[in-house]
Amino acid sequence: MTKQMTGAKMVVQALKDQGVEVVFGYPGGAVLPIYDEIFQQNDIRHILVRHEQGAVHMAEGYARSTGKPGVVLVTSGPGATNAVTGLVDALMDSIPLVVLTGQVPTFMIGTDGFQEADTVGITRPCTKHNWLVKDTEKLSETIHQAFHVATSGRPGPVLIDIPKDVQFATATYTEREKTRIAHYQPRREGDAGQIARLVEMMEQAERPIFYTGGGVINSGTRASALLRELVAETDFPITSTLMGLGAYPASGKNWLGMLGMHGLYEANLAMHGCDLMVNIGARFDDRITGRVKDFSPHSRKAHIDIDPSSINKVIRVDVPIVGDVTLVLEEVLRQWRARGSKTNKGGLDKWWKQIAEWRAVDCLSFKNSEKTIKPQYALQRLEALTKGMDRYITTEVGQHQMWAAQFLGFEDPHRWMTSGGLGTMGYGLPASIGVQIAHPDALVINVAGEASWLMNMQEMGTAMQFRAPVKQFILNNERLGMVRQWQELLHGERYSHSWSESLPDFVKLAEAFGCKGIKCDDPKDLDDAIMEMIRYDGPVIFDCLVEKHENCFPMIPSGKPHNEMLLGEADTQGVIGAKGAVLV
């Protein structure tokens, strides 16, 4: 039986059929018919944001913490353009999103109508794919296809632009099952021959390392389970990018910590000195490789990635394996076990001894203070006091983000939400709300810097309205800390516009929003203050006044290879030349 309905009703019906429970959005003229349909049902919850960028970041937080696609609904013109930053953020970090935008009616397109923007044109390079639906007959099918594209292969954001007359018109609804699925069917199984080559290399390697990334998380919890089996059985060391934290537990004995520009000494030197690098779902980002020419010069490299364009993009590899991490790891384990689960024991023993020496450097050590709160200390205490809780962490972007990655331990995937590729300041607060909406009873903490946090602070209103008890843990140094650090190291300590005057009183700000504000500037009071934040049943803005001039170490200066890390202030004199200063 064919079902006739309006385009607006189709949107809501298609979302229901896709199992959508929550939509993050903001109404406006061009989406009023859809909002009218949302009003008349109770299956899909709508979270009213305060700014469309917030909606997209919330949907990202929701998606990253659940593994399900996030859904956004915004109006035409400014509604769509405000969403753009979030779209690029999701594209860079491979987060599945379905974004619905209203558009002026089809007969007005191209007339510079009120709140008209060329949304599909603007978002074409910001999405994995996008559609302008000009015929209601095609609307439901397009929405079903959009979910397919967003979630299959390398996930990413997709956008559907729906003119207002298409929302009003009536047509036949196409069921999800009857939708002609797009030809888009990325390959998921890895090539067995290449996997056999990798297995052989794993058997021989003297200094192997697993280098894992967000692809393991995106592949699903099964991928993390398989990764843990593989690490346990091979006893190879493992490091991860910022995006991959939690796939292997931080408490695991083979864990070297995060690698990269602010990664751990042992992780970076192991990457530099290994003879076999197995990249699982990471993409050799410039924050990871440092100087490409000197990146891990003595290793053979294997790369497992579902996106063929990631392979050989930056680093030439010896064993390319295109496929879904879960399926590839299954096959790696199967073949390796079938051949007797062999490793090079003698080589591995020496390798672990070398790694132990690097670990002994204790690269995260810092000079603590009894008078001021060091940001590292604040995170150590946060970690100690929340360990074992049902905890989710989001971050903003900057020094605090790197310290959070260094000092917080993640035992499971989907527990760590951060803007990696795009580095979007203002991501963390809305993302934390999205996470909390998906996990109402969990402890959700946004580790923030005060400057990033201010970029989307209006979303505290959303947290209040929808009773999302998110904890905003702001490491307040009254500086744009990472910018300041670079100015110190690269620009002759000329601190051009990298400090904040006229910051709000965060406690009063919290009161103004109707939530709880906590201020702490004494290390002795910190534990009690953190416990007060955790125990409070509602949103908290925690103003943690920290040391203003602390730099984030270790650091691989841009343009340098892994073995030229800076471990502390003493290493920084004149290390970054003019060439390095050009890089970001």
Place this chain on the structure above:
Amino acid sequence: MSALNIKKGSTSHSAYDLRDHHSQVVESHTLAVIVENEPGVLARVIGLFSGRGYNIDSLTVAEVDHTGHRSRITIVTSGTPAVIDQIEAQLGRLVAVYEVHDLTAEGPAVQRELALLKVAGKGDARIEALRLAEIFRANVVDSTLESFVFEITGTPEKIDAFADLMRPLGLRELARTGVAALSRGA
């Protein structure tokens, strides 16, 4: 610091000099891209090239399968082998793209381009233009007492050569279609 005793600063290359790293000869490649004939598909392909800094030396596009909604885009591009591989992979991941063929790499292919040339002149120049057109097997598709419009089909090099000869003889306007290409054999 250098626990591995690997020589420091052995190169001056940065993370952004990726192409230098594989520095090889720049090659010209002809790509055939089969796409869904939907609005914006050409913009996707062109946007990919401009956004990622690839070259387009020639581009043609037309629907080739009306019932199947398929268009064929023929792109002549240039780059090192690593860049060409990357272009193919990037094209391949576009949702609207069905197939990408590197006709230069996949084996022998025929390439043809059509051009229209307006040549104005009198006397000897006019006669010389007509004689050269015969040698190049160009057709006259329009003529007045002072001008010809020649139609010529061939490889881009042949059209270049013909246009170069016509220039001193009064070439006024030149319109080229860009390259269409097919692999040889079945």
